[in-house]
Amino acid sequence: xxxxGITGPSGAGKTTALRELEKLGGAVIDCDAVYHSLLEEDSAxxxxxxxxxxxxxxxxxxxxxxxxxxVVFHSPAALAELNAITHPHVTRAVRxxxxxxxxxxxxxxxxxxxxxxxxxxxxxCDTTLAVTAPxxxxxxxIMAREGISEExxxxxxxxxxxxxxxxxxxxxxxxxxxAGPREFAxxxxxxxxxxxPQSP
Numbered sequence: 001x002x003x004x005g006i007t008g009p010s011g012a013g014k015t016t017a018l019r020e021l022e023k024l025g026g027a028v029i030d031c032d033a034v035y036h037s038l039l040e041e042d043s044a045x046x047x048x049x050x051x052x053x054x055x056x057x058x059x060x061x062x063x064x065x066x067x068x069x070x071v072v073f074h075s076p077a078a079l080a081e082l083n084a085i086t087h088p089h090v091t092r093a094v095r096x097x098x099x100x101x102x103x104x105x106x107x108x109x110x111x112x113x114x115x116x117x118x119x120x121x122x123x124x125c126d127t128t129l130a131v132t133a134p135x136x137x138x139x140x141x142i143m144a145r146e147g148i149s150e151e152x153x154x155x156x157x158x159x160x161x162x163x164x165x166x167x168x169x170x171x172x173x174x175x176x177x178x179a180g181p182r183e184f185a186x187x188x189x190x191x192x193x194x195x196x197p198q199s200p
Contacts, residue, residue, distance in 0.1 A: 005125035011138030026108035027101035130166035
């Protein structure tokens with residue numbers, strides 16, 4: 001099974017590319033979803049975070065992600081500590097999902113992670129792929145997808161790493177400057193067929 005790390009900024013088209021890999025029989029591991037699931041279900045992780053950041057549960061006793069966000073997102077040092085605590089838990093969960101995909105006979109598995117390199121998840125990959133798009137395109141996509149203002153979308157885009165951060169580190173790059181999603185999907189499929197020559 002070929003493990004492909006897929007990364008890039010928000011709104012670049014990673015989801016469209018990942019759908020094409022799924023059509024070729026590949027598995028997709030969404031690290032955001034893994035992280036959110038761990039925050040809700042992993043009591044050991046919850047306890048570690050509360051030891052470091054204080055009470056993080058709501059009135060009903062459920063772990064409150066927004067409260068955690070309020071603590072860390074305005075402090076780079078606190079965010080770095082959050083990542084240091086959570087990355088090992090996420091990596092263990094991703095390893096388990098990779099084992100499951102291999103057991104199912106999947107030809108490939110994609111690790112979808114915006115922080116692929118910062119988390120060390122790239123070390124689990126056979127190759128890596130950067131998905132990028134022009135900033136104005138990404139701003140329009142984020143606004144349409146999330147119903148947010150242009151000002152907020154621009155702030156989100158400007159806060160992320162530049163394209164060069166991803167393209168310099170990855171083995172492959174897909175630039176989403178296509179006329180529409182169908183054209184980009186075809187471009188992504190063609191690349192995956194190169195990476196996975198045994199795919200049908």
